[in-house]
Each structure stands twice: as C-alpha cells, then as structure tokens.
Amino acid sequence: MMSYPADAVLVLVDVTPSGEAASSTAALIGAASTIGSPVALVIGGSQAATDAAAAAGASVVLTADTDAEVLTVPLVDALHAAFTKVQPDAVLISNSITGRDVAGRFAARAKLALSVDVIGVSRDDEGIVAHHSVYGGAYLVDSAPTYGAPVITVRQGAVDARGEAVAQPTVEVLEVTASGAPGAKAGPVEVVEVASSRPELRGATKVVSGGRGLGSKEQFVLVEQLADALGAAIGASRAAVDAGYIPYAHQVGQTGVSVSPQLYVAVGISGAIQHRAGMQTAKTIVAINKDGDAPIFDIADFGIVGDLFTIVPQVVEALEARKK
Ligand SMILES: Cc1cc2nc3c(=O)[nH]c(=O)nc-3n(C[C@H](O)[C@H](O)[C@H](O)COP(=O)(O)OP(=O)(O)OC[C@H]3O[C@@H](n4cnc5c(N)ncnc54)[C@H](O)[C@@H]3O)c2cc1C
Incomplete structure (x- = not known):
C-alpha cells in the first residue's frame, strides 16, 4: 500500500479546459x-498538467478522471477520496471561481474548517495558520482551525514561494466513487476565444488600471497603451466600468477581481476603499492622479501628481524608447 508523507499538504491543481495546469x-x-x-491532485488533466505539478514541487501526484458534464461535484468526490487516502495536514485550493x-462543498462534506482568500500560510506548534488581508487591506488577520485539517483557498498572485522541481514524482491513479450528490449540469458549452496577447487579469504579475479620470471610452486607450508597453493586464475601477469604458470582467475591487501583482x-x-480591497496587496503600487490628496496616494509606493493625459503618453514613449 502506498504511503504518503506524514506532513502532506494536499493541493488541488486547477486544470484549464484544454487540460493544462492553470x-x-x-x-x-x-x-x-x-x-x-x-x-498534488490533478483531475481531468493531461500528462502536461501532471508534469507541471511535479515541476512545481509535488513529489506525489494523484490523478483522476472527471465527468466534465457535472459541475464541481466530481471534483469534490475526487478531492474527498484523495483526502481520505493522504490524510494531509491541510488542503490548498486556488481562490478561483x-x-x-x-x-x-468539500469543507462542508468533510466537516473541516474553511479559510478563504488567504495571502499566505505558515505552520506553528499547533498546526497550519492562514493569513488574510481584510477590510480593504487595512488589517492582516490569521485563521486556524481548532480541529482537523483546514481547507484553504489561496489568492492568485499573493504567494511568492516556489517549490523545488521533482524529477521523478510518484504518480498514482486515484479510484473515485461518484457520490451522486446533486450538482448543476453544463449544457452545450461554446468556447469563446478572445484573441488577446495581454495577460489575464487574475494572476498577472503587472496590472495597469484606469478609472473615471480617463473621461471616456476612447481615452481609455491610454490605459491599454501603458499596459502594452509594460506587458501588463488591464484593470479598471467600478466607475470606469459603470461608465462603459471597459467590460465588467476588468473591474478590480470588492465587487470585482482581487489581484496581487508585483506592480x-x-x-x-x-x-x-472598495477599489483598494482588490489591489492593496500588490507588491508595488504606482498612482497617477491630478489630485495630490487622492486616497490612492496613501497606499502608493510611487505617486505622480499631474494630468494623466500629459503623463501617460510620456511614460509610454519612454518605455518604448527603452525597448529599442
Ligand atoms: C458596495 C460597493 C461596492 C463597490 N465595489 C467596487 C469595486 O469593486 N471596485 C471599485 O473600483 N469600486 C467599487 N465601488 C465604488 C467605489 O466606491 C468608487 O466609487 C470607485 O472606485 C471610484 O472609481 P474612480 O476612482 O475611477 O472614480 P473617482 O472616485 O471619481 O476618481 C477619479 C479620479 O481621477 C482623478 N482624475 C480626474 N481627471 C484626471 C486627470 N486628467 N489626470 C489625473 N487624474 C485625474 C481624480 O482626481 C479622481 O481622484 C463600490 C462601491 C460600493 C458602494
């Protein structure tokens, strides 16, 4: 019988529709x-996803198939089977949708404590501790279960630590018995490919966001130019989204996407505060605003007070010149 590390931490790898590790x-x-x-637990992934998990530092990779038509329940069934076998100290899952x-679902089924949207984890004498950034990043708080292994969702982009690649991982096919628990069924799915060379907002290492100060959809192109010059993803404030400058998928904040980029x-x-809730954990924050008293400067590492219509074109020009 297969034995697992005594200090095992079970990681559910997010798999993309094409079977790659996210x-x-x-x-x-x-x-x-x-x-x-x-x-690592890789459900419905390709060999490339298994390889990616080992390259990221998993010495054991469990694989399972999925009934792709039923949403999430087969993933919970497989996670439950893996948890029962491995008896890990914690379960880490991406804070994706x-x-x-x-x-x-898994925490409820296994009667385990759930910590969501954490920005870091550590271990003390009593077990695993999850670290959270709350109230718009105004406070850092910790959570830890009083019993059992915590189930933890980790904010994308928040953790810098990387594991050491494992050349020859132990790969095991997991036997999963379908629970038959009720779950939504996906009807016909049409994959809409949006051709974009820009990085995806969630998990991007650099993000350039625009707000109401851009003034119009046409002028929002300045944000796109700056993002492209930096190789960054594009974000926006809710005011910019509400004004129709850019679709909602780009909204950063309390009711949008949370990001933790390097820049x-x-x-x-x-x-x-509602915008800061989604970006305050960024490693370096640069703000361009004509109002020197704007609250964004309270959290900015670098601030430029001035008219964005003058500054942004100059920054783009300087960045492009450096590429030549
Ligand atoms: C329940 C709730 C949830 C919310 N969720 C979110 C959320 O998820 N994300 C979010 O972003 N907001 C959210 N909001 C809205 C939030 O409160 C703010 O209204 C919004 O973030 C403001 O967007 P803004 O900074 O683009 O606009 P404004 O607050 O109007 O700021 C525009 C800024 O642009 C500057 N400016 C103007 N012209 C120029 C120029 N030429 N050059 C340089 N600077 C210029 C101004 O000085 C000003 O500081 C939420 C609100 C509520 C009540």
Whole structure:
C-alpha cells in the first residue's frame, strides 16, 4: 500500500479546459512546500498538467478522471477520496471561481474548517495558520482551525514561494466513487476565444488600471497603451466600468477581481476603499492622479501628481524608447 508523507499538504491543481495546469499551480504548490510536503491532485488533466505539478514541487501526484458534464461535484468526490487516502495536514485550493466552489462543498462534506482568500500560510506548534488581508487591506488577520485539517483557498498572485522541481514524482491513479450528490449540469458549452496577447487579469504579475479620470471610452486607450508597453493586464475601477469604458470582467475591487501583482499602476483612480480591497496587496503600487490628496496616494509606493493625459503618453514613449 502506498504511503504518503506524514506532513502532506494536499493541493488541488486547477486544470484549464484544454487540460493544462492553470498558472496558479506554481504558487499553490510553492505555498504548500513552505508548510509541508506537497501532494498534488490533478483531475481531468493531461500528462502536461501532471508534469507541471511535479515541476512545481509535488513529489506525489494523484490523478483522476472527471465527468466534465457535472459541475464541481466530481471534483469534490475526487478531492474527498484523495483526502481520505493522504490524510494531509491541510488542503490548498486556488481562490478561483471553481476553486471556491469546490472548497466550500468539500469543507462542508468533510466537516473541516474553511479559510478563504488567504495571502499566505505558515505552520506553528499547533498546526497550519492562514493569513488574510481584510477590510480593504487595512488589517492582516490569521485563521486556524481548532480541529482537523483546514481547507484553504489561496489568492492568485499573493504567494511568492516556489517549490523545488521533482524529477521523478510518484504518480498514482486515484479510484473515485461518484457520490451522486446533486450538482448543476453544463449544457452545450461554446468556447469563446478572445484573441488577446495581454495577460489575464487574475494572476498577472503587472496590472495597469484606469478609472473615471480617463473621461471616456476612447481615452481609455491610454490605459491599454501603458499596459502594452509594460506587458501588463488591464484593470479598471467600478466607475470606469459603470461608465462603459471597459467590460465588467476588468473591474478590480470588492465587487470585482482581487489581484496581487508585483506592480499595480492606478491611472485616474481616486482609491476608494472598495477599489483598494482588490489591489492593496500588490507588491508595488504606482498612482497617477491630478489630485495630490487622492486616497490612492496613501497606499502608493510611487505617486505622480499631474494630468494623466500629459503623463501617460510620456511614460509610454519612454518605455518604448527603452525597448529599442
Ligand atoms: C458596495 C460597493 C461596492 C463597490 N465595489 C467596487 C469595486 O469593486 N471596485 C471599485 O473600483 N469600486 C467599487 N465601488 C465604488 C467605489 O466606491 C468608487 O466609487 C470607485 O472606485 C471610484 O472609481 P474612480 O476612482 O475611477 O472614480 P473617482 O472616485 O471619481 O476618481 C477619479 C479620479 O481621477 C482623478 N482624475 C480626474 N481627471 C484626471 C486627470 N486628467 N489626470 C489625473 N487624474 C485625474 C481624480 O482626481 C479622481 O481622484 C463600490 C462601491 C460600493 C458602494
């Protein structure tokens, strides 16, 4: 019978529709390696996804198939089977849409504590501790279960730790018995490919966001130019989204996407608490705003007070000149 590390940390790898390991994998397994021995679970993935999990630091990779028509329940069934076998000290899951759904269902089924949207994990004498950034990043708080292994969803981009690649992982096919628990069924799915060379907002290492200060949809192109010059993803404030400058999928904040990039550039954004809630954990924040008293400057590492219509074209020009 297969034995698993005594300090195993079970990591559910997010798998893309094409069977690849999602970009969150390296940080999830990296986080796991700081608190124990990562054991990865790859459900419905390709060989490339298994290889990616090992390359990220998982010495054991469990694989399982999925009934792709039923949403999330087969993932919970497989996670439950893996948990029962491995008996890990914690379960780490990406704080993605699917990850959050699976984590909630699994924690309820296994009667385990759930910690969501964490920005880091550590281990103390009593077990695993999850670290959270709350109230718009105003406070850092910890959570830890009083019994059992915690189920933890990790904010994409928040963890820098990376595991050491494992050349020859132990790969095991997991036997999963379908629970038959009720789940939504996906009807015909049409994959809409949006051709874009820009990085995806969630998990991007650099983000340039624009706010109401851009003034119009046409002028929002300045944000796109700056993003392209930096190789960054594009974000926006809710005011910019509400004004129709850019679709909702780009909204950063309390009711939008949470990001933790290395670099966050806020252009014409005042820095309302609801916006800060989604970007305050960025490693370096740069703000461009004509109002020197704008609250965004309270959290900015670098601030430029001035008219964005003058500054942004100059920055873009300087960045392009450096590329030549
Ligand atoms: C329940 C709730 C949830 C919310 N969720 C979110 C959320 O998820 N994300 C979010 O972003 N907001 C959210 N909001 C809205 C939030 O409170 C703010 O209204 C919003 O963030 C403001 O967007 P803004 O900074 O683009 O606009 P404004 O606050 O109007 O700021 C525009 C800024 O642009 C600057 N500016 C103007 N012209 C120029 C120029 N030429 N050059 C340089 N600077 C210029 C101004 O000085 C100003 O600081 C939420 C609100 C509520 C009540």
